[in-house]
Amino acid sequence: MKLDDYRDMRDLERSGEPDGGGTSGEEVEPIFVVQEHHASNLHYDFRLEHDGVLLSWAIPKGPSLDPAQKRLAVSVEDHPVSYADFEGVIPEKEYGSGTVLLWDRGTYKSSADVDAALEDGFLEMELLGQKLRGGWALVKFGGRDEDNWLLVKKDDEHANREIDVLGEEPESVLSGLTAAEIAEKNGETADGEEA
């Protein structure tokens, strides 16, 4: 899904989100981010930089460090690379309105050809984030034209069956703030009501 879809879905002047002109382009390795998004339904947006865009999946329950917890990840429109630094509150009535918190950021490595792996519906990668590390896989399921994938932690030294990483490390890697604090700064509650 191209960036045109991203722009068509939003009034970027009102929403305050990046328009996708230019790239961040500082790191050599491609980046990944996880953005906790308090839209009408809370979800976590998982994004991988590839070919000048952020490939994006919405994960309703968020990532888990437990290899047994396969988390539904719905493929959504590509986002501009500059979106990787976005944190704030998307105003009411705008697409995806609600608080966005930059929950994790880092680089990733994949030994596979990413385009071929995505076409095959199986992408293995190593995440080098502040919270998510080690081996992970995105696995497509359902029909060819469907958007449903699973995000699964590989069973390695970074796997952990005990802790709920979302609950234990809720703060932004950008600002150190919680979603409620980001919302409060913007005069709203995390779920979009006016405070």
Ligand code: MN
């Ligand atoms: Mn989202």
